[in-house]
Amino acid sequence: MRIIITGGAGFLGARLARRLLELGSLTDSRGRSRAIDKLLLVDVVAAQGLCDPRVLHLTGDLADRRFVEQAISTDTDTVFHLAAAVSGEAEADFDLGMRVNLDATRALLDRCRLLSAPPKFVFASSLAVFGGLLPDPVPDDAPLNPQASYGVQKAIGEYLVYDMTRKGFVDGRSLRLPTVTVRPGKPNRAASSFASGIVREPLAGIDANCPVAATTRMWVTAPRTVIDNLLVGHEAPASAFGLTRSINVPGISVSVGEMVAALRRVAGDKVADRVQWNFDPAIDRIVSTWPANFAPKLGTALGMQADHDFDSIVHAYIADDMPKT
């Protein structure tokens, strides 16, 4: 079985790759369990630290159709499409967002039409496809009404995945991920980047800024949990999906103030006091359009999990990703 991960050098992509190598097999689009022979990580840079004979690396631009043709061999069984320009980046640079989030998705799907059999195509969508006036909690069949370019591009990707699935070109699944926190490494240009920073930086002895109000609620998941849920989405039979092939992935609803309170419980006052509060209207404008509470019935029915509370998300970061001193 040959699997491709776009964004394979990114945090989630590399983590998914390690998990797949541990598992050793997945279910293909015909429902058969198959050993993973090849795992191709595609990204703009090569993934580090994955030494396994099954792993191949390929670097290039997924919006370039010739590169995509080279990246996806005709015997590919599964594409995990995680590559994206993040929310704040796509808002600041409209053309970049369209290129990375829309053109690349379309190029990948178009390429999948030419494979020997329709591959599973797991598209990392986002809660940012929602916005505007929504019930609380957001039901599975809520209308997509994104209020920033990133969410619009992800929504368009979902429509393409659904239509190309209907046409039999791919066996598509769009998984709308919660905000993934705590991410290790450096801040990125996601509008939600602070949700990792206000835990990660204080634990490293560094001050961190929170650009939104303490009362702002978010729908969040730990990295280990979202990886499990990506795999549930991959393994589910096509018949489990509804009329869109899209699923709201479970998370927990937590205010930013509660995040800092959890950090305080886990790591103490000295750490939590490193969080500072300087409002940033550009970030608040994007984050405040995202719904913060879902009723993810279909995802839960498929076996997707949510974290117990934000304390456990902080503990997960300390266990999994925090640099050891």
Added chain:
Amino acid sequence: MRIIITGGAGFLGARLARRLLELGSLTDSRGRSRAIDKLLLVDVVAAQGLCDPRVLHLTGDLADRRFVEQAISTDTDTVFHLAAAVSGEAEADFDLGMRVNLDATRALLDRCRLLSAPPKFVFASSLAVFGGLLPDPVPDDAPLNPQASYGVQKAIGEYLVYDMTRKGFVDGRSLRLPTVTVRPGKPNRAASSFASGIVREPLAGIDANCPVAATTRMWVTAPRTVIDNLLVGHEAPASAFGLTRSINVPGISVSVGEMVAALRRVAGDKVADRVQWNFDPAIDRIVSTWPANFAPKLGTALGMQADHDFDSIVHAYIADDMPKT
């Protein structure tokens, strides 16, 4: 004021052009009434029979960005984007639909970003953006859930129009048109083409086939009514639109059997008996996914109209478009 109509040689495009020339002026995006100096009709072929010094014709492919650059001058005030590959055509030829319905729309919107001021952009969307399980009647805020490629491409166009409006690139309005009937001329590859054919052909003494059941309901409008509604959508102030810039255009809900009964009342048994019933599953599959009844509150509040009944739609065809013997 400089206005562009894409699909300007098509039935609706040419009819809109004649109406604009009669009106002589429109409201621009700053709310000022302005005389129409130039009306550029863009299409793959030149529009016939429009002899007016204000009219210019340009033929080419709107998915070609160099052509779009040439077509839209920097002083353009309004774009009516009507050009499309119709539903049956987009379903049969996926790449053609993507090219005409998606790439061309995006190329036009991208070009509009470079104009001296953001133009009004009236996008002819379709009730085909809806499908799946929907309440009856369909409310204004129903989720977009298209079940064929044409509707998917129109839905994507709406998301692009909304996002580019939010970014200030255009002053966009997406108008979801009902099935327009009775269209003059020849059948086209729209799945709804029969809804014109079962009136037009019998009135011309020709047998016509109905490929769906008599009980199949549709949401329809006469051409003269939909042109009025396109103009209402153009003239409405930006503040009248909601969180999507999209509007369900009023129509009437009528079964195909009722259409033929109306034809019988207006033109007699001999004419109505020319309708034959040969089921076509490919057409039925598309048409049956379209909702047939809406509660178009926003469009009605803006002043959009619906026809009184299907009899009046038959009369409108006889008065406006039926070839005179």
